[in-house]
Amino acid sequence: MMLIDGKAHAARLRADIAQAVIARGAAGARAPALAVVLVGDDPASHVYVRNKIAACAEAGITSIEHRRDADLAEAELLALVESLNRDAQVDGILVQLPLPAHIDAQKVIAAISPDKDVDGFHPVNAGRLATGLDGFVPCTPLGCLRLLESTLGDLTGAEALVIGRSNIVGRPMASLLISASATVTVAHSRSRDLPGLCRRADIVVAAVGRPEMLRGSWLKPGSTVIDVGINRVAKESGTGTRLVGDVCFTEAAEVAAHITPVPGGVGPMTIACLLENTLKAASQA
Numbered sequence: 443m444m445l446i447d448g449k450a451h452a453a454r455l456r457a458d459i460a461q462a463v464i465a466r467g468a469a470g471a472r473a474p475a476l477a478v479v480l481v482g483d484d485p486a487s488h489v490y491v492r493n494k495i496a497a498c499a500e501a502g503i504t505s506i507e508h509r510r511d512a513d514l515a516e517a518e519l520l521a522l523v524e525s526l527n528r529d530a531q532v533d534g535i536l537v538q539l540p541l542p543a544h545i546d547a548q549k550v551i552a553a554i555s556p557d558k559d560v561d562g563f564h565p566v567n568a569g570r571l572a573t574g575l576d577g578f579v580p581c582t583p584l585g586c587l588r589l590l591e592s593t594l595g596d597l598t599g600a601e602a603l604v605i606g607r608s609n610i611v612g613r614p615m616a617s618l619l620i621s622a623s624a625t626v627t628v629a630h631s632r633s634r635d636l637p638g639l640c641r642r643a644d645i646v647v648a649a650v651g652r653p654e655m656l657r658g659s660w661l662k663p664g665s666t667v668i669d670v671g672i673n674r675v676a677k678e679s680g681t682g683t684r685l686v687g688d689v690c691f692t693e694a695a696e697v698a699a700h701i702t703p704v705p706g707g708v709g710p711m712t713i714a715c716l717l718e719n720t721l722k723a724a725s726q727a
């Protein structure tokens with residue numbers, strides 16, 4: 443089994459982006475700028491936002507953080523997004539999810555200008571992806587595709603199973619794999635015989651959010667496994683927690699040819715692809 447080192451891939455991608463930002467600067471352009479909107483006090487969201495802002499700084503990308511309390515009115519958030527849409531100094535807009543329950547996340551996503559939508563969540567960008575047009579692609583599935591192509595090369599004809607149908611990962615992942623000429627199956631919580639679907643797949647992308655649900659015995663020997671899950675579970679020792687994926691890593695490592703670890707697999711690629719999308723937004727401005 444070969445480990446897919448997402449951290450190393452992401453470091454290379456980030457270095458390339460930093461170089462491109464320097465080249466832009468040398469040509470007289472200002473630094474790309476990302477506005478990050480964080481509403482409320484979800485602890486995981488605060489960690490993600492902190493990591494995204496640190497990654498921007500390292501790549502020479504300006505980030506502008508807009509923090510708001512959990513009781514922010516939806517209309518005020520929409521007004522903030524509108525002002526960022528109009529601001530010529532802002533290239534990319536990221537509204538961290540989840541939003542508080544009283545705010546309609548779809549309404550907020552739809553308010554972001556598709557040309558500044560570096561998360562790729564706007565229906566216009568989802569439609570562009572589904573129809574094979576250029577646009578912004580959600581960072582996590584884009585990172586997964588990059589890992590697959592650098593591990594396997596051409597994906598033409600490969601049997602790919604995507605487990606999960608969310609707008610953030612599963613659906614865009616399926617679109618990307620279709621465009622890469624893989625034969626794509628999308629499974630979800632209502633699918634029958636998930637082990638049987640896994641057993642015929644050359645590529646499995648697991649994005650279900652259930653700790654270690656996928657067992658090694660389900661996998662086809664020699665397959666490639668991309669584990670999108672980030673689940674915090676109690677340690678066996680009883681004290682503290684650890685992060686595990688949606689795949690039982692020790693079992694899968696016995697069967698698969700290539701597998702991403704958690705942490706250090708998909709996560710670092712997500713952030714690198716956000717920087718890439720921000721650079722792209724700035725280049726197209």
Ligand code: GUN
Binds near residue numbers: 537538540582610
């Ligand atoms: N919450 C979980 N993943 C993401 C993401 O990729 N972007 C945003 N904005 N929020 C998230």
